[in-house]
Amino acid sequence: MTAKTANVGIVIVSHSPLVARGIADMVRQMVGDCVPVAWSGGNVHGELGTDAGGILRAIEAAWSDAGVAVFVDLGGAETNSEMAIEMLGLPRAALVSICNAPLVEGAVIAAAEASGGASLAKVVATAEELSP
Numbered sequence: 001m002t003a004k005t006a007n008v009g010i011v012i013v014s015h016s017p018l019v020a021r022g023i024a025d026m027v028r029q030m031v032g033d034c035v036p037v038a039w040s041g042g043n044v045h046g047e048l049g050t051d052a053g054g055i056l057r058a059i060e061a062a063w064s065d066a067g068v069a070v071f072v073d074l075g076g077a078e079t080n081s082e083m084a085i086e087m088l089g090l091p092r093a094a095l096v097s098i099c100n101a102p103l104v105e106g107a108v109i110a111a112a113e114a115s116g117g118a119s120l121a122k123v124v125a126t127a128e129e130l131s132p
Contacts, residue, residue, distance in 0.1 A: 008114040008123045009036035009062030012107055013055055013081055014073040015048045017041035019103075023071075027107050031115040038062035050077045055084035059096060067095040067120030069127065071107045095120065101127035 010027060014020035020041030028037050038061035043049030055077075059068050070085075072078045078098060085096045097120060099106055106127040113126045 006066050007035050007064060007117060008066045008110075008120050009038070009059075009064040009068040010107055010111050010114065011055070011058045011062050011068055011070045012037075012039040012041075012103070013050060013058070013070060013077045014039075014041045014103065015050055015077060016073075017046065019073065023104055023107055026104070027111045030108055031111045035111045035114045036062040036064050036068075037111065050080040052080040052083040052087065055081050056087050059084060059088065063092075065095075066114075067097065067123075069110050069114070069120065069123050070096060070098045071101065071103050071110070071127070072098060073103050097124045099124050099127045101130050105130050 012020045012023045020039035024037050024039035038058040040054040040058040044051050070081050081098050085093050110123045110127040113123045
């Protein structure tokens with residue numbers, strides 16, 4: 001999805017392509033097309049894992065000048081997301097945040113916040129309120 005709004009974009013990163021796609025579909029069904037949503041799941045072979053290149057493409061697909069919030073499932077997803085953000089380069093890398101929030105609940109509440117035009121900082125803060 002290409003960003004057509006000024007709303008913060010949402011990226012779902014999971015070791016499982018099915019999980020990533022399913023959560024992205026759920027988010028999209030809840031907020032519609034007003035929030036750019038993309039996902040990356042699995043490694044380059046389609047197996048369990050993550051891929052920094054795939055995550056970079058997902059960030060590009062959900063890109064918004066308002067920023068992008070990234071939700072990850074496990075440590076490797078976070079590491080590869082950090083690499084993908086670095087590959088964006090400045091100044092765009094500064095507009096991408098990895099959220100420390102539950103994957104499903106965090107992504108849904110973040111997308112709801114983003115659909116109202118909230119800033120990246122507010123979207124991330126709202127999602128991270130769900131962290132234990």
